[in-house]
Amino acid sequence: MGNGFVSRAFRGRRRYPELAGRLPPGQYPTPDFPILSAGPTPRTPLDRWDLRVTGETDQPRRWLWEEFLALPRETFTVDIHCVTKWSKFDTEWEGVSLDTLLDGLDDSASYLIAHCDGGYTTNLPLEDVTGGKAWIAFAFDGEPLAAEHGGPARLLIPHLYFWKSAKWVRRLELADDDRPGFWEELGYHNYGDPWLEQRYQGD
Amino acid sequence: MDDADLRLDGNAAAGQLAEFFAFDVTVAEATCDGCGEAAAVGTLAAYGLAMGVILRCPHCDTALIRVSRVGHGQWLDLRGMRVLRVPVAG
Amino acid sequence: MAGTTLSGRLSWRLADVVETVVETPRTKTLVLSVPGWEGHRAGQHVDVRLTAEDGYQAQRSYSIASAPDGERIELTVERLADGEVSPYLADELRARDKLELRGPVGGYFTWEIADGGPLLLIAGGSGIAPLMAMIRHRAATGSSVPTRLLFSSRSWEEIIYRDALARLAATDGALQVTHTLTRSQPSGWDGYRRRIDEAMLVEVAAPPSAHPLTYVCGPTRLVEEVASTLVALGYDPARIKTERFGPTGG
Numbered sequence: 001m002g003n004g005f006v007s008r009a010f011r012g013r014r015r016y017p018e019l020a021g022r023l024p025p026g027q028y029p030t031p032d033f034p035i036l037s038a039g040p041t042p043r044t045p046l047d048r049w050d051l052r053v054t055g056e057t058d059q060p061r062r063w064l065w066e067e068f069l070a071l072p073r074e075t076f077t078v079d080i081h082c083v084t085k086w087s088k089f090d091t092e093w094e095g096v097s098l099d100t101l102l103d104g105l106d107d108s109a110s111y112l113i114a115h116c117d118g119g120y121t122t123n124l125p126l127e128d129v130t131g132g133k134a135w136i137a138f139a140f141d142g143e144p145l146a147a148e149h150g151g152p153a154r155l156l157i158p159h160l161y162f163w164k165s166a167k168w169v170r171r172l173e174l175a176d177d178d179r180p181g182f183w184e185e186l187g188y189h190n191y192g193d194p195w196l197e198q199r200y201q202g203d
Numbered sequence: 204m205d206d207a208d209l210r211l212d213g214n215a216a217a218g219q220l221a222e223f224f225a226f227d228v229t230v231a232e233a234t235c236d237g238c239g240e241a242a243a244v245g246t247l248a249a250y251g252l253a254m255g256v257i258l259r260c261p262h263c264d265t266a267l268i269r270v271s272r273v274g275h276g277q278w279l280d281l282r283g284m285r286v287l288r289v290p291v292a293g
Numbered sequence: 294m295a296g297t298t299l300s301g302r303l304s305w306r307l308a309d310v311v312e313t314v315v316e317t318p319r320t321k322t323l324v325l326s327v328p329g330w331e332g333h334r335a336g337q338h339v340d341v342r343l344t345a346e347d348g349y350q351a352q353r354s355y356s357i358a359s360a361p362d363g364e365r366i367e368l369t370v371e372r373l374a375d376g377e378v379s380p381y382l383a384d385e386l387r388a389r390d391k392l393e394l395r396g397p398v399g400g401y402f403t404w405e406i407a408d409g410g411p412l413l414l415i416a417g418g419s420g421i422a423p424l425m426a427m428i429r430h431r432a433a434t435g436s437s438v439p440t441r442l443l444f445s446s447r448s449w450e451e452i453i454y455r456d457a458l459a460r461l462a463a464t465d466g467a468l469q470v471t472h473t474l475t476r477s478q479p480s481g482w483d484g485y486r487r488r489i490d491e492a493m494l495v496e497v498a499a500p501p502s503a504h505p506l507t508y509v510c511g512p513t514r515l516v517e518e519v520a521s522t523l524v525a526l527g528y529d530p531a532r533i534k535t536e537r538f539g540p541t542g543g
Binding site: 209210213214217222227229230243244245246 | 303396401535536
Binding site for chain 3: 003005006007008009010011012013
């Protein structure tokens, strides 16, 4: 940034010191739900949708839509934080916990790679998606999840920046080796903890 | 929100692309590595502009150009583009 | 400050704000003088960057609304209610301030006399800005290329460049300006009062056999509907250029 120019009287967004314990550094709260996509919205019909667990496991799994909806589900309310600096408090979701989906599988794999319709991918340490920390969400705010927001089902992992909550998820790959996903390959942080402001590689 | 609202034209990324190219790449023709079709970069479908820009083939959605603005750096990924034809100035 | 580095890459430069002009209740034109401006083509845009004391930066793109004119360029900014940049540009920025910008960029969506015509220009809201640069460039060169502008606005008061367009059309038989007002109309209005649709395009535009060069600019939904309707009507897709402004139109 180097030339030192400052725009007279430009303040940018206001700070929120009163939200310090709840708003991660550099974020601002919004009542909206902005949509950011890396590509066109996929429209997989429910009768062609499935969710699979593959990779480093001797028990690959697959659920069709009705089978997925028959799994134990949870309603949960969380704050979400986007790397583009907006945060949204108290978002209400319904989904199936990753603990349910991965239950009983041997846990020798270290990483989870999420694969999505449209080709989007993201990578996570396996320990970050288990222990009640992640879901496959199919409803938001009491309604079926809209396609623009990742419906019919998206990964939801609120303790990391929201690009890790991959929309249109179709396959959960258990892997021994980490493999950077779509944005991670382009310089976004490999882990993405909003409280440590891990937006970009090197942060 | 309607899906149509989410994409812009490649032309909208002209400034970001100017960080990498010493010429106006929006008028250059890019051949898609996915389907082989060629299109002016300015006509590609542009997505993701808050995090960078992803320019996709209007025929098959393959990402030809991916740019990210990551702190004090910018990254460019061209794996989805086979050939870029640049008109010679003058 | 030079606009290009030694490597030829475009870089940020400082423009002087000469004056600001109210266009409509929601929009303002910024008249800028850019030292060393190498000129631009009608339709191109600039990226504008604001920097706060603590180093925080925000950046947006704005079409150049003026014809090439030495070091002078004009940008028209629409104030978005929850915007971060547009309220600053529309309400705070004043003469003698400086504004950081980069450009001109975007050579795809441009028109100059040598490109010929006839011209079909279709705008929604602030999408008129790059098309106004084309219309002004055409007028400045005395061109008589037949030109039809179909311009969608919310109301009479919110038509950007309303009077300037009327003056140009009054003295130029080859320039036809048609408005449609989608939300409210003045009493006695006998013009269009709906969103641009196929029937309107058939009535207003020169037929496909005229092979117009077409430029469509405005909110994404308008651009997509108009472009696909024109193709369905038989206009050559290779002669239709679009500039989507996103959901908010600018």
